Amino acid sequence: xxxxxxxxxxxxxxxxxxxxxxxxxxxxxxxxxxxxxxxxxxxxxxxxxxxxxxxxxxxxxxxxxxxxxxxxxxxxxxxxxxxxxxxxxxxxxxxxxxxxxxxxxxxxxxxxxxxxxxxxxxxxxxxxxxxxxxxxxxxxxxxxxxxxxxxxxxxxxxxxxxxxxxxxxxxxxxxxxxxxxxxxxxxxxxxxxxxxxxxxxxxxxxxxxxxxxxxxxxxxxxxxxxxxxxxxxxxxxxxxxxxxxxxxxxxxxxxxxxxxxxxxxxxxxxxxxxxxxxxxxxxxxxx
Amino acid sequence: xxxxxxxxxxxxxxxxxxxxxxxxxxxxxxxxxxxxxxxxxxxxxxxxxxxxxxxxxxxxxxxxxxxxxxxxxxxxxxxxxxxxxxxxxxxxxxxxxxxxxxxxxxxxxxxxxxxxxxxxxxxxxxxxxxxxxxxxxxxxxxxxxxxxxxxxxxxxxxxxxxxxxxxxxxxxxxxxxxxxxxxxxxxxxxxxxxxxxxxxxxx
Numbered sequence: 355x356x357x358x359x360x361x362x363x364x365x366x367x368x369x370x371x372x373x374x375x376x377x378x379x380x381x382x383x384x385x386x387x388x389x390x391x392x393x394x395x396x397x398x399x400x401x402x403x404x405x406x407x408x409x410x411x412x413x414x415x416x417x418x419x420x421x422x423x424x425x426x427x428x429x430x431x432x433x434x435x436x437x438x439x440x441x442x443x444x445x446x447x448x449x450x451x452x453x454x455x456x457x458x459x460x461x462x463x464x465x466x467x468x469x470x471x472x473x474x475x476x477x478x479x480x481x482x483x484x485x486x487x488x489x490x491x492x493x494x495x496x497x498x499x500x501x502x503x504x505x506x507x508x509x510x511x512x513x514x515x516x517x518x519x520x521x522x523x524x525x526x527x528x529x530x531x532x533x534x535x536x537x538x539x540x541x542x543x544x545x546x547x548x549x550x551x552x553x554x555x556x557x558x559x560x561x562x563x564x565x566x567x568x569x570x571x572x573x574x575x576x577x578x579x580x581x582x583x584x585x586x587x588x589x590x591x592x593x594x595x596x597x598x599x600x601x602x603x604x605x606x607x608x609x610x611x612x613x614x615x616x617x618x619x620x621x622x623x624x625x626x627x628x629x630x631x632x633x634x635x636x637x638x639x640x641x
Numbered sequence: 642x643x644x645x646x647x648x649x650x651x652x653x654x655x656x657x658x659x660x661x662x663x664x665x666x667x668x669x670x671x672x673x674x675x676x677x678x679x680x681x682x683x684x685x686x687x688x689x690x691x692x693x694x695x696x697x698x699x700x701x702x703x704x705x706x707x708x709x710x711x712x713x714x715x716x717x718x719x720x721x722x723x724x725x726x727x728x729x730x731x732x733x734x735x736x737x738x739x740x741x742x743x744x745x746x747x748x749x750x751x752x753x754x755x756x757x758x759x760x761x762x763x764x765x766x767x768x769x770x771x772x773x774x775x776x777x778x779x780x781x782x783x784x785x786x787x788x789x790x791x792x793x794x795x796x797x798x799x800x801x802x803x804x805x806x807x808x809x810x811x812x813x814x815x816x817x818x819x820x821x822x823x824x825x826x827x828x829x830x831x832x833x834x835x836x837x838x839x840x841x842x843x844x
Contacts, residue, residue: 375680375681375693376680376681377681378681378683378690378692379681379682379683379684379758379759379832379833380759380763380764380828380829380832381759381760381761381762381763381764381765381829382763480823480824481823481828490762490763492763492823533648533649535645535646535647535648536645536646536647536653582685582686582687582688583685583686583758583760584653584685584686584687584688584690585653585681585683585684585685585688585689585690585692586690587647587648587650587651587690587692589648590647590648607760607761608683608759608760609683609685609758609760614647616648617647617648617649617651618648619648619649620650
């Protein structure tokens with residue numbers, strides 16, 4: 355017996371690696387872990403390659419039973435980690451004996467925790483990736499209790515003793531640097547200026563496809579009509595007819611017909627967006 | 642052709658027509674080696690997106706100076722797709738075209754289609770080539786489920802549904818061709834630039 359048995363799947367837990375970049379021309383979304391920094395750290399802690407497949411939880415964690423001895427690490431949203439009922443370290447390698455139960459608790463701040471296992475989760479890849487893509491349905495199913503997750507051989511180095519100290523926790527305000535374009539000229543300049551000095555909130559309707567905003571001023575268009583569908587990038591801030599900006603995350607559609615006001619660069623700002631809980635204040639700043 | 646910078650690592654090349662997109666896309670694939678590394682080349686209705694480039698502004702200025710030749714009609718791989726003209730909207734489409742339903746297979750079969758771009762779902766190709774007089778409105782009420790393999794028309798486009806999904810296009814026929822299979826190489830039968838001919842089963 356090997357692998358990890360899912361005891362409690364949590365609200366929404368998926369397998370994620372770096373996704374499927376390079377296939378957008380076939381209509382395939384990029385997908386992949388939303389908080390790429392937390393995924394890389396979890397993998398580093400257990401000695402994996404940075405893009406080995408991990409678990410991405412949403413809000414209330416996950417519980418697994420090791421069917422053989424494994425080493426795991428939990429990063430991303432800080433949470434209580436327990437091994438067979440006893441407190442264990444968050445942000446550090448944790449050894450599980452055969453039969454031990456890992457419980458990744460509810461996020462204390464932030465939204466998404468990441469669980470890496472030494473060797474990586476070895477579910478069958480689709481188009482070169484083990485990521486679940488919730489928009490197009492590619493990749494493994496969302497985790498459910500009773501599923502056994504196989505463990506692969508994706509380690510490249512030793513388990514690291516160093517933990518996640520020094521990694522900034524989820525922020526109290528989500529600051530999104532916005533580089534205007536390519537369709538900023540579709541909006542009233544005064545309306546863009548208002549956006550840049552007004553707070554918005556993260557909407558509860560946000561998901562892996564996009565972070566929706568609410569509570570701020572609605573963007574006013576200076577030109578009507580429809581935009582013919584065009585290619586969309588990760589971090590694009592699209593403005594649908596209701597005028598409230600939507601930040602495109604990893605499972606975003608490859609093309610879209612609403613104008614893109616600006617783009618938030620990947621890296622830290624998008625990692626922070628992955629941890630933004632509904633109701634959190636959002637500020638767009640000029641970049 | 643107008644280059645528009647998109648964030649820090651992407652470039653949108655905007656043209657005035659689907660024909661210009663086809664020509665530019667073919668030229669970008671031919672000269673991919675000159676682009677200095679690009680992760681995605683994504684054609685769409687009037688644009689081509691280059692994603693994952695080092696210096697979008699400089700690259701845009703460079704490409705704006707290109708002479709882009711019109712693609713030869715014979716350029717791109719040719720795929721022949723066998724179709725049964727049994728779609729629920731066949732009679733309505735024929736009426737909109739002012740022809741009899743029995744004439745639709747010959748009209749569609751006579752058109753040299755080309756995959757302009759993919760979107761909506763993995764492997765869903767938007768095929769151009771329909772003359773303007775054959776352009777069609779979408780259905781007023783989209784269907785909640787369109788069967789996989791449905792040959793459908795809407796606006797200036799034709800397409801084949803890769804899997805069962807909701808859809809508002811006019812359904813004129815069905816094919817057994819598997820247009821999308823992630824376990825196959827290539828996964829998509831209709832990749833951008835592929836030429837397509839629809840042939841009536843048994844004709």
